[in-house]
Amino acid sequence: MSEIKSITSVPTTELKGKRVIVRCDFNVQVFEGKIMDDLRVRKTLPTIQFLRDAGARVILISHIESKDGTGLKPVCEYINETYTKECGVVTFVSDFQSEDAASTIANMKDGEITLIENLRIDAREKSNDIEFAKLLASYADIYVNDAFAVSHRAHASVVGLPALFPNARYAGIQLMNELDHLKVTFNAPHPFVFILGGAKFETKLPLIQKFAQADSILLGGALLNDILKAKGYNVGKSLVSSGVDTAGAKIDFTPIIENPKLIIPDDVIVSGILPDGTIRTSTKLISEVGDEDMIMDVGPSMNTKLTEVIQNAKFILWNGPMGNYEKGFKDQTIEMAKLVSMACSRLDAPVRAVLGGGDTTAAMIELGLEDQSDKGNDAMFISTGGGAMLEYLLNESLPGVEVLRE
Numbered sequence: 228m229s230e231i232k233s234i235t236s237v238p239t240t241e242l243k244g245k246r247v248i249v250r251c252d253f254n255v256q257v258f259e260g261k262i263m264d265d266l267r268v269r270k271t272l273p274t275i276q277f278l279r280d281a282g283a284r285v286i287l288i289s290h291i292e293s294k295d296g297t298g299l300k301p302v303c304e305y306i307n308e309t310y311t312k313e314c315g316v317v318t319f320v321s322d323f324q325s326e327d328a329a330s331t332i333a334n335m336k337d338g339e340i341t342l343i344e345n346l347r348i349d350a351r352e353k354s355n356d357i358e359f360a361k362l363l364a365s366y367a368d369i370y371v372n373d374a375f376a377v378s379h380r381a382h383a384s385v386v387g388l389p390a391l392f393p394n395a396r397y398a399g400i401q402l403m404n405e406l407d408h409l410k411v412t413f414n415a416p417h418p419f420v421f422i423l424g425g426a427k428f429e430t431k432l433p434l435i436q437k438f439a440q441a442d443s444i445l446l447g448g449a450l451l452n453d454i455l456k457a458k459g460y461n462v463g464k465s466l467v468s469s470g471v472d473t474a475g476a477k478i479d480f481t482p483i484i485e486n487p488k489l490i491i492p493d494d495v496i497v498s499g500i501l502p503d504g505t506i507r508t509s510t511k512l513i514s515e516v517g518d519e520d521m522i523m524d525v526g527p528s529m530n531t532k533l534t535e536v537i538q539n540a541k542f543i544l545w546n547g548p549m550g551n552y553e554k555g556f557k558d559q560t561i562e563m564a565k566l567v568s569m570a571c572s573r574l575d576a577p578v579r580a581v582l583g584g585g586d587t588t589a590a591m592i593e594l595g596l597e598d599q600s601d602k603g604n605d606a607m608f609i610s611t612g613g614g615a616m617l618e619y620l621l622n623e624s625l626p627g628v629e630v631l632r633e
């Protein structure tokens with residue numbers, strides 16, 4: 228199979244004056260015009276700066292799913308306020324089909340950057356429409372994908388567009404970084420600890436099957452509720468999956484619950500309604516969960532059970548929170564984040580950890596920890612992908628990555 232080339236493999240002399248269209252992931256949260264978390268923007272800066280230094284004319288494209296429909300303008304303003312050193316002044320193009328867009332791009336000078344409005348305002352982005360891809364392609368000479376988190380989507384800017392750039396399609400620096408770190412998982416050193424949380428058992432089941440050979444498998448979050456139920460415990464009013472897989476077949480939990488490597492906590496944090504209607508949170512043994520209880524987080528026993536396992540690990544893969552993070556049940560996810568980061572900072576026991584998913588990353592940010600792989604610290608890699616990470620781990624490829632091969 229042919230390889231995927233990084234944009235950094237192109238001599239800078241060949242980039243000078245070229246129009247390079249870069250698929251970014253600027254799908255950040257915007258609240259009242261303010262950017263809440265710019266991790267994804269920051270992760271694209273090395274690629275942007277590389278192209279700019281080479282004298283390329285850089286056209287940034289992205290989608291954004293903001294609740295109030297504000298589009299990418301606030302992101303452009305934010306970049307212009309925050310990253311002048313890296314990006315200079317970014318010109319915003321609000322209507323990507325207009326004469327104005329074409330002339331703005333045609334008049335760009337070497338090293339200048341343009342950001343085009345949210346691609347998803349055009350339905351043809353999601354439907355991978357060829358005419359839409361051709362319109363975007365008409366603006367550029369070279370295509371770069373630096374949006375790992377959307378590379379599992381067969382959308383126009385991810386799949387249709389690069390297909391129109393034979394011999395001129397590349398992976399951006401962050402995309403390459405993601406692939407390099409995530410592929411360690413496919414030949415992970417042992418002991419290998421696999422931690423999976425969050426919800427939707429049916430979508431995560433294939434991953435549990437794929438990594439059944441890990442030395443310890445820890446299931447938390449709402450996934451744990453399914454396990455407890457399958458083991459015959461009462462889970463009360465807790466969130467459980469439909470019990471059928473994505474193909475519509477009944478899930479057989481037996482191989483999972485009988486796997487001797489499976490680790491589950493002895494206790495859980497439940498939220499229950501008292502007879503007078505008040506809501507109370509308490510820690511209960513898994514055998515004591517009542518009909519009115521809702522399991523919201525794993526209990527503190529999980530941490531105790533895991534300390535040694537994590538300390539001895541050579542590789543840790545973690546995706547998904549231990550509890551209902553957005554409802555405030557963060558404690559055990561934060562504890563887990565502390566355990567993993569401590570293991571990674573111990574110089575005497577080289578361990579590598581690969582983490583991802585929205586809530587998992589949020590827990591790391593809350594602890595003031597971030598991915599330092601671009602600074603040469605490879606011990607702990609925090610992926611920018613959620614769904615894309617899971618799909619890449621499962622299939623060892625993604626549509627938006629495969630199309631970059633020559």
Ligand code: ADP
Nearest residue numbers: 425426448449522523547550551552584585586
């Ligand atoms: P991520 O956002 O990290 O990619 P997922 O989307 O798979 O992970 O899972 C996150 C979801 O799982 C969140 O909505 C979270 O609140 C939910 N969740 C985790 N534990 C529980 C629980 N015990 N009960 C209900 N929901 C839970």
Ligand code: MG
Nearest residue numbers: 584585586613
């Ligand atoms: Mg999620």
